[in-house]
Every structure is written in C-alpha cells, then in structure tokens.
Amino acid sequence: MAEVEKGCELFSAGHRACGGCGPALAARLLLKATGENVIIAAATGCMEVFSTPYPETAWAVPWIHSLFENCAAVASGIEAALKRQGRTEKVVCIGGDGATLDIGVLCISGAFERGHDITYICYDNEAYMNTGIQRSGATPYGASTTTSPAGKCSRGNPRPKKDMPRILAAHGAPYVATASIAYPNDFVQKVERAINTPGPCYIQVHTPCCTGWGFESGETLNMAKLAIETGLWVNYEMVDGEVVKAKKVMRKPVEDYLEKQKRYRHLFKPARQDDEIAKIQAIADANAKRFGIDIKKKESSE
Amino acid sequence: MLEFMEGSHAVAEIVKRCRPQVIAAYPITPQTHIVEDLAQMVANCEIDAEYITVESEFSALSACLGASAAGSRVYSATTSQGLALMFEVCFNAAGMRQPIVMTIANRSLGAPLSIWNDQQDSISLRDSGWLQFYAQDNQETADLHMIAYKVCEDHDVLLPAFVCFDGFILSHTYEPVSLPTQEEVDAYLPAFNPYQRLDAAAPLSFGMYATPEYYTEFRYEIDQALYRAKDAFVRAGREFGEQFGRDYSALVEGYRLEDADTALVAMGSICGTAKDAVDEMRAAGRKVGLLNIRMFRPFPAQEIADALKGVSTVAVLDKNISLGSGGAVGTEVKAALYGSGISVYDYIIALGGRDVRKRDIAAVVDLAEKGEGDMFYGLRTEVL
Numbered sequence: 001m002a003e004v005e006k007g008c009e010l011f012s013a014g015h016r017a018c019g020g021c022g023p024a025l026a027a028r029l030l031l032k033a034t035g036e037n038v039i040i041a042a043a044t045g046c047m048e049v050f051s052t053p054y055p056e057t058a059w060a061v062p063w064i065h066s067l068f069e070n071c072a073a074v075a076s077g078i079e080a081a082l083k084r085q086g087r088t089e090k091v092v093c094i095g096g097d098g099a100t101l102d103i104g105v106l107c108i109s110g111a112f113e114r115g116h117d118i119t120y121i122c123y124d125n126e127a128y129m130n131t132g133i134q135r136s137g138a139t140p141y142g143a144s145t146t147t148s149p150a151g152k153c154s155r156g157n158p159r160p161k162k163d164m165p166r167i168l169a170a171h172g173a174p175y176v177a178t179a180s181i182a183y184p185n186d187f188v189q190k191v192e193r194a195i196n197t198p199g200p201c202y203i204q205v206h207t208p209c210c211t212g213w214g215f216e217s218g219e220t221l222n223m224a225k226l227a228i229e230t231g232l233w234v235n236y237e238m239v240d241g242e243v244v245k246a247k248k249v250m251r252k253p254v255e256d257y258l259e260k261q262k263r264y265r266h267l268f269k270p271a272r273q274d275d276e277i278a279k280i281q282a283i284a285d286a287n288a289k290r291f292g293i294d295i296k297k298k299e300s301s302e
Numbered sequence: 303m304l305e306f307m308e309g310s311h312a313v314a315e316i317v318k319r320c321r322p323q324v325i326a327a328y329p330i331t332p333q334t335h336i337v338e339d340l341a342q343m344v345a346n347c348e349i350d351a352e353y354i355t356v357e358s359e360f361s362a363l364s365a366c367l368g369a370s371a372a373g374s375r376v377y378s379a380t381t382s383q384g385l386a387l388m389f390e391v392c393f394n395a396a397g398m399r400q401p402i403v404m405t406i407a408n409r410s411l412g413a414p415l416s417i418w419n420d421q422q423d424s425i426s427l428r429d430s431g432w433l434q435f436y437a438q439d440n441q442e443t444a445d446l447h448m449i450a451y452k453v454c455e456d457h458d459v460l461l462p463a464f465v466c467f468d469g470f471i472l473s474h475t476y477e478p479v480s481l482p483t484q485e486e487v488d489a490y491l492p493a494f495n496p497y498q499r500l501d502a503a504a505p506l507s508f509g510m511y512a513t514p515e516y517y518t519e520f521r522y523e524i525d526q527a528l529y530r531a532k533d534a535f536v537r538a539g540r541e542f543g544e545q546f547g548r549d550y551s552a553l554v555e556g557y558r559l560e561d562a563d564t565a566l567v568a569m570g571s572i573c574g575t576a577k578d579a580v581d582e583m584r585a586a587g588r589k590v591g592l593l594n595i596r597m598f599r600p601f602p603a604q605e606i607a608d609a610l611k612g613v614s615t616v617a618v619l620d621k622n623i624s625l626g627s628g629g630a631v632g633t634e635v636k637a638a639l640y641g642s643g644i645s646v647y648d649y650i651i652a653l654g655g656r657d658v659r660k661r662d663i664a665a666v667v668d669l670a671e672k673g674e675g676d677m678f679y680g681l682r683t684e685v686l
C-alpha cells in the first residue's frame with residue numbers, strides 16, 4: 001500500500017502506459033467525473049499494471065485491486081461496508097473487456113442482480129492486451145489477434161462482440177451506457193449520471209489500443225472517432241432496459257476504419273477480401289438499424 | 303450457563319456477538335445451518351450487519367475482502383468445494399493482510415463427491431497464509447471464533463483465519479455449550495480498529511503488483527506475521543482463560559502424555575474419541591497419550607517437539623491425504639521431530655466421513671508399536 005501524492009489530476013501523469021493509450025485517457029476522464037469522493041475497485045489488466053507498480057501509484061483516490069475476475073464482488077463488499085458505516089463514497093469498478101465480458105461475468109452478474117449501488121466501467125480495447133493481444137468476447141468479427149490469427153484457413157476472429165450492455169440491462173440495471181474516449185464530455189456526463197443513479201450501473205467505454213490494433217500512437221482519438229462514424233461502435237444510453245438515446249452520424253464505409261489497423265490487414269493484403277469486408281459492413285448496418293443512428297439529409301447530429 | 307445446542311447454532315450465536323458488519327456466504331453442506339441462522343438474525347434485526355447473498359463462494363470471500371479493506375469486521379463460512387473455489391481469493395486475502403475470520407465445516411473434496419467429513423479442504427490451503435485453528439468440540443469451536451478475531455485483527459498479525467470444526471460430527475451435533483453474553487464478548491473483543499482502510503479522506507492504493515525487487519520481501523513479511531500470530535494466540539488464549547475460565551494459550555494440548563511411551567497426534571473432533579481410547583489403554587496398563595494440534599498454521603513445530611519429548615513412538619491420525627506423498631500432518635510432525643530418534647508413523651484415517659471407533663484408535667497404537675505405519679488405516683480390500 002503506497003501513499004498517494006496529490007497532483008492536479010486525480011489520475012496522475014508518470015504512469016507506464018504506452019504512448020497513445022486509450023484506457024489511460026479513460027481513467028483520467030473517469031476521475032474527472034467522479035471527483036475525490038470515490039473508491040475504485042480495479043480488475044487485473046493493462047490499467048492496473050501500468051498505473052500501480054509498487055511502490056508507485058497513479059491513483060489519488062482510494063483504489064483496490066484484488067484479482068482478475070472479482071472486482072464486482074470486491075465492490076459489493078465495499079458498498080455494504082460503507083452503507084453499514086454510514087459513509088458517502090461512490091464505489092466504481094474498472095476492468096478491461098476480458099475482465100468484464102469473459103472471466104468476471106459471474107461476479108458482475110451477481111453484483112447487478114443483488115442491486116448494489118455501484119458503477120462498473122468497462123474499458124473496451126477489444127482483446128487481452130496486457131498478456132499480448134489475445135482474443136476476448138469483445139474482440140470484433142474479423143480482427144486478427146494472437147489467439148484468433150488470420151491464416152491460410154482463418155480470417156481472424158470468427159465471432160462478433162458479446163453484447164454486454166444488453167446482458168446487464170437485462171439484470172434490471174437502471175442505467176447502462178456506451179461511450180468513447182473520442183467524445184470525452186459525453187463520457188464524463190455518463191459517468192456522472194451513473195454514479196448518481198442508485199443501483200448498479202454500467203458503462204462500456206471504447207478505448208482503442210494502438211499497440212494491439214496496430215496504428216500510430218497519435219491516431220488513438222481518430223480511431224475511436226472512426227469507429228463511431230462507421231457505425232461499428234455506437235454511443236447510446238439505456239434507462240431501465242430501454243435505449244433512450246444514441247449518437248447519430250453520417251456513416252462512412254467500414255473500410256475507412258478497417259484499413260487503418262494492422263489487425264484487419266489480412267482483409268486487404270495480399271488480396272482484398274470483399275466478402276469479409278461486406279460481413280463487417282453488415283454488422284455496422286445492423287447497428288445503425290437497431291439504434292437508428294443514421295442522419296437523414298438536413299438532420300443535424302445529436 | 304450451559305445450553306444444549308447444535309454446533310452450527312453455537313457458531314452463529316458467537317459470530318453474532320462478535321459483531322461483524324458484513325457477512326457474505328454461499329450455502330454449501332454442511333455449513334448451511336450457520337449461514338441460515340445468521341440470515342435469520344439479520345432478518346430479525348438481532349445483528350447490525352449487511353448479509354450479502356453472493357452467487358458463489360468465490361464472490362463470498364471477494365466481498366469479504368472488499369468490506370474488510372473498507373474497514374468493516376467481516377465473516378464468512380464455507381467448506382469443501384466452496385473453499386476450493388475460493389482458492390485464489392484465499393491467497394489474495396492473506397497477501398493483502400485482511401483479518402477475515404471464516405468458519406470451515408470440514409468436509410472432503412471430490413472426486414468422488416462426498417458431503418462427509420475429513421479435513422482435506424482446509425489442509426489443502428495450508429500454504430495460503432491463513433491461520434488455521436481446529437476445534438475438538440463445539441465449546442472450543444465457539445471460543446476459537448472470539449480468539450480468532452482478536453488474533454487476526456492484532457496489528458502485529460493482520461492475517462485471516464480459518465476456524466475449522468468437523469462437518470456433521472460437530473456442525474450438526476447437539477452438545478452443551480456455554481456462550482458468553484454480548485457484554486462479556488464486548489469486554490474481550492474490542493471494536494475493529496483497521497490498520498489501514500479505503501477512505502476518500504486518506505487515499506491509499508491496495509493490492510498493487512510487485513516486481514522481483516519487492517515480491518520476496520512481501521512474502522517474507524507475511525511469513526513473519528504468521529509466526530507472530532503464535533504469540534498473539536498465546537496472549538489471546540490466556541486472556542480468554544482469565545475471563546471465561548477456559549484457557550486456550552496452548553497451541554498444542556497434551557492428554558496423559560506424562561510418562562507415555564506412545565503418543566497419538568490428531569486434530570479436531572477425533573481427539574474426543576482418542577481421549578476415551580487412551581483412557582481405556584491406560585486402564586489396561588499401556589503407556590499411551592494424545593497430543594491435540596489446536597493450531598495447524600502457523601505450524602507449532604517446537605511446541606510439538608517439546609510436548610513429545612520422552613515418547614518413543616508417535617502415531618499421527620491424518621484426516622487428509624497429500625496424494626502421492628502421505629498425510630499432511632504426519633509429514634510435518636516428522637519434520638518437527640527430525641533427529642529426535644522418535645519413530646513417527648502416519649495413518650490416513652476417517653476420510654470422507656468414515657467412522658473412527660475407540661477400537662480403531664487402539665488398533666493404530668498396536669500398529670505403531672509393531673513398527674507398521676505410513677499407510678491407509680482400515681482399507682476395505684474387498685472393494686479395491
């Protein structure tokens with residue numbers, strides 16, 4: 001346990017994330033939204049490792065890491081203890097997509113079903129980045145990872161992303177949202193709403209990983225923005241299980257996003273895989289239809 | 303005042319009086335009566351605690367860890383497969399120095415599935431950094447809970463503990479038990495005073511990762527804290543005796559060991575049967591005694607060596623098997639007596655709920671005195 005030095009940011013500089021790290025930006029924005037009166041329960045993963053090598057910590061708020069898969073259960077206990085002690089800190093979990101969509105589902109499902117007053121933030125960089133870019137349940141269709149590599153008889157990850165927001169909305173979560181680091185104010189507002197909504201709330205924030213996805217470190221925000229603009233990521237809110245708001249866009253073709261990332265390189269080289277690109281386009285089209293995000297002519301973005 | 307009650311109920315009653323603020327547990331036979339009783343106490347507002355009905359044992363201990371780190375006294379109970387599911391959290395909770403007290407209603411581990419008693423579950427966590435106490439009867443079970451909180455929360459210790467009592471044999475058995483009043487417990491066990499806690503007013507980071515430059519020293523400090531727990535236990539056990547008249551300051555307890563040639567060594571409820579068997583053998587002129595190991599972690603090697611000084615033969619009753627090696631208690635007793643010249647024999651006995659009778663104990667003593675040991679006792683060769 002290390003003493004925390006207060007800086008001007010609650011998530012301080014000097015941590016060990018890669019240059020251009022999307023999750024690091026999400027952490028900084030998260031604490032801007034929560035302020036000081038918060039306790040963070042973190043899952044094992046990139047963010048935990050780059051921010052807390054003993055005896056240094058980047059967190060100027062109380063922070064606890066136990067294991068990979070149990071931060072929602074740890075948070076359940078913290079919330080119960082605070083309640084019994086009459087304390088006011090908000091309890092916020094933070095875990096990557098592997099911790100959240102895969103190994104931690106049991107603990108998250110239990111915590112949400114029981115209705116603890118916690119907010120769970122999943123920073124989604126779409127693979128196990130800390131261990132070397134292995135596929136997770138959040139890896140998108142067609143992405144090449146070290147465990148779903150493209151090859152002679154593989155075109156990358158064979159499955160679409162698991163729909164965790166809908167799974168948690170089905171638990172009766174009063175507030176579920178997706179967000180993107182490309183839209184920081186939107187993310188901050190969603191965190192504020194989540195922590196001030198009684199009961200278990202969930203936000204899945206899209207955090208591109210330049211190392212894992214294969215793009216220049218200066219392009220992180222552009223990549224996050226392109227995911228939104230192509231309809232492969234949709235920023236929306238669900239209140240009591242119903243989608244109430246989704247960010248509208250003038251959609252671009254998905255290849256504008258795919259061709260800039262090495263994880264999709266096999267779709268373009270050595271030969272262009274039109275059928276695969278069409279399948280990914282169909283995913284974006286389905287997203288657009290489900291959330292109604294297409295801007296019709298003369299309609300402005302929300 | 304002695305009251306006639308089920309072992310599990312005695313545990314629930316004493317836990318209530320220890321005032322945990324957060325209880326998190328998942329039902330598993332034969333632990334269920336404890337957590338059912340506690341849930342009813344919470345429902346009746348007899349206990350000022352949050353009861354978290356977790357979805358697994360893994361989450362039970364994880365929730366306890368979080369609540370403890372937030373500064374609350376916590377409680378859980380489990381057994382067998384549930385404890386196995388907690389394996390990862392057990393090591394973590396000890397490493398994070400959280401003084402969690404958990405009752406283990408000892409039960410065997412599958413496969414094959416068995417709900418009946420042995421001590422394989424808690425013994426298998428012997429390397430995890432948890433203190434381990436084994437009770438002989440329900441009075442000792444109840445008393446050890448109060449002592450466990452006191453020892454675990456001692457700032458010289460700050461470690462979690464298993465209070466182990468044999469599933470069904472004690473958990474579901476009615477015995478007379480003297481339970482202290484709330485005021486008496488409060489006088490013995492002060493309110494939880496966490497060494498550090500998660501607190502927005504004084505932010506700290508808990509559970510950081512350690513590079514090779516630091517990891518060894520963390521493990522060393524945990525190991526040292528375990529050894530300090532011996533002294534803390536002796537102090538807490540003596541204070542208990544002063545207040546309640548039942549002294550638990552001994553990490554090991556000898557029974558008719560004076561002038562004994564052969565000593566049995568055992569843990570838990572089997573000691574009751576062994577004491578009766580010793581009495582019968584003594585009446586028949588045989589110089590036999592018993593050593594009960596009350597605290598298995600930290601392992602009281604010196605105390606065992608001191609207690610067994612003067613015997614020529616030791617027979618260890620092991621209600622567990624470290625497959626491919628032998629019984630865990632026997633292995634450690636042999637290490638404790640290394641170089642003493644005492645012959646130590648190990649007997650794997652009472653696995654998966656098989657009854658042990660006085661004549662079985664006498665038969666083990668016969669085997670040891672003939673120099674036959676390091677074996678499964680009472681194998682039914684006809685079904686092999």
